[in-house]
Amino acid sequence: MAPENSSLDRRNFLRAAGTLAVGIPLGVTLASCASGGTGGGATGTKTKNNPFGVADSTTVDAVIFNGGYGVDYVSFAGSIFAKQHSGSKVKVSPSTQIASELQPRFVGGNPPDLIDNSGAQAIGFNSIRKQLEDLTEVINADNLEGTKIADTLYAGVTEPGTYDGKFVALNYVLTVYGVWYSASLFEKNGWTPPTTWDEALELGAQAKSAGKYLFVWGKEAATYYQTLAVDSAIKEGGQELRLALDNLKSGCWSQEPLQKVFTAMKKAIDSGYVKPGGAGTQFTAAQAQWSLDQQALLYPSGSWIENEMKKQTADGFQMTGIPELSLSDNGKYPKTAIRSAAGEPFCVPSSAKSSAGGKELLRIMLSKEAATNFAKTKLAPTIVKDTVPADGFGSTALVSQAKMLSDAGKDTFTFNFVDTYGMNQDQLVLWNTFLSGGSSVAQLTDGLQQITDKIANDDSIKKVTYK
Amino acid sequence: MSVAGPVGSAPAALGRAGAPSRGRGRGVRRWTVDRISLFVVFLGLPLALFLVFVIWPFLQAAFYSLTDWTGLEANYNLIGVGNFVKEFQDQNFTIALRNNLIFALVIPIVTIVIALAFASLITIGGPSRGPMRGIAGSSFYRVVSFFPYVIPAIVIGLIWAQIFDPSSGLLNQALIGLGLPYQAFAWLGEPAVTRWCLMFVVVWGFVGFYMVLFIAGIKGVPAETYEAARIDGCGRFRMATRVTLPLIVENVQTAYIYLGITALDLFVYTQALTPNGGPENTTLVIPQLILRYAFLQGQAGYASAMGVTMAVVTLGYAGLVFLLFRLIRRALGSER
Incomplete structure (x- = not known):
């Protein structure tokens, strides 16, 4: 910069920048007012095979904690989802930083349709429970085999996800x-x-x-x-x-x-x-x-x-x-x-684009085929009963878990x-x-x-x- | 500076494009396309980026520190200075602040003393005859001691975490090899030593870089100064303290401030070595608490308040160091 005129020009620029600095924050504030969700999204007709009314050609956005169990079990359910609903698909995004990744999406009012909020960086449920759907609807629905899901689950598995009477987190894996x-x-x-x-x-x-x-x-x-x-x-x-x-x-x-x-x-x-x-x-x-x-x-x-x-x-x-x-x-x-206690808490935000899709994906995960697939590939039982055979797929630990569960009966x-x-x-x-x-x-x-x-x-x- | 070229040559170009009345002195200048695009590219854009991605988040954090924002909802209430009051009632915060201050006191001074000693050895520690030079093999030492700085901080942390492992770590195995009873000594689990282990790792990682910085400073001192001192009968230690130090005191001040800011952070090292804050929270630092409160416990407003407090502490620290060095320079008589 030529020195003889620099001070004047710098001042001009600071002035312009100052205007900008006031302008941008205002713009952002307005934008954040405008957001904040209506949610729910487009819904289709509710039928027996589509109890939550997922619209055709829905893309379900699932953010899944990529920890010890990986994410392929959700993709597995996702492929069943795609078969059940014409033109629909499930986008599974693995994450290990659930809290910092999803924080802006919650504030912006566009959270994903299904979250596995788990791991060391999970969001404290106490802070988001008001923004989540009650999932009682899911376990009262029938699974893909036509049995009411609630009847297929181990006792007490909804308890850890229930806050002041609202069942917001479905813990999928039985620990x-x-x-x-x-x-x-x-x-x-x-x-x-x-x-x-x-x-x-x-x-x-x-x-x-x-x-x-x-x-x-x-x-x-x-x-x-x-x-x-x-x-x-x-x-x-x-x-x-x-x-x-x-x-x-x-x-x-x-x-x-x-x-x-x-x-x-x-x-x-x-x-x-x-x-x-x-x-x-x-x-x-x-x-x-x-x-x-x-x-x-x-x-x-x-x-x-x-x-x-x-x-x-x-x-x-x-x-x-x-x-x-x-x-x-x-x-x-x-x-x-x-x-x-059931672990791996799955939740569906109320302001998600397709909360019906999130629930439907959960319903599929709780069906026999997907739950058995989980037990077999992860050597861990889900909250769905009777998915582990007597040989525990060759794992002594899995056999002992099944034994502990049956010995305990209702004493859990x-x-x-x-x-x-x-x-x-x-x-x-x-x-x-x-x-x-x-x-x-x-x-x-x-x-x-x-x-x-x-x-x-x-x-x-x-x-x-x-x- | 490389950017000076195009910027410096701009007025000539403007002269050609501009009106013949182009200012003698401070006349009103015409806004030509050239000038406008120049300002937009070289000033407007960087300034806008700086404002949007640095200054604006600062202001946001300062604002959120006055709210009870959870970080997960769009709504929040203004609660005044409540978060700042809560900070000083929160034992975790006071412990972490104390730890950060201890680190900021110890790490810079230890690093600088060691780095200066090495730098002196490598530049003027050599034979007292002939031209001024370092000890034998000094170029080799210079390269070797720079190695740790090349390794990313997180890797340094993870390597040392393994070395400090009680059962299979290199350190305990070496001590056992010497016949000492260190079968299960937890270097990162004993409240009395963990803090020092952490500081050792940080110093180990930084000494090489600051040594090179000081070598550059010493090389900038005219050799005649040292030769004159030597003729006057000055020994190596005196040369370092009475000749080198006053002449590169500005480098030392810069180093002190950089190291102090690092020590007031230390997030990477603590996450690698003692992710839970160390035994009895002896290595808990404020950035760890900020992460914990902002993202895991849904208290983003409170975490912002901690960030603001840290910014104030860091500025205060830098101010103190400036003051201190002004006094030192005055005492050394090198005030310019």
């Missing part, structure tokens, strides 16, 4: 929580899988004398032990204990069964039954110390563990699950009771507060310290209670009442 071990290793050493904490501590002593540990943990998954503790306590104290935690009651962490479980865990830690160093170990590396190196006997986890460690499991490991440990013989729930439960309010990150800190032996039961209890109280006392966070 069974348990304690996992190698049946072959136990057989070789003559060990019996424990059913109570006392038995577990005895087994810990045997493991120690064999130069192994009872438990192992990794830094990102320290709260798996919180899940184990809460589930054990619920088996002892029943629904009353669970509701106190879910409804953020003051003093809920001091309930007696929880304290007893914490004390048993503390004993295991102090006796050296827990492999030290977990607070600095990446969690899959820690899990490989159990499944590949076999340095630890037991690992508490959900049934995704088999898929997750597929490539890092010792040959002939025979991964098997047992119900989470009980405290005594006379708990409110029998020893066979399990926490089974789950809890919600951790996911509903996104507490995991804060709790991880406490659990890493506790499992390292760095805090007492009282300190752990205090810390957990503070996290609960902080949310209970924050008026800006909408609360869910659990019953």
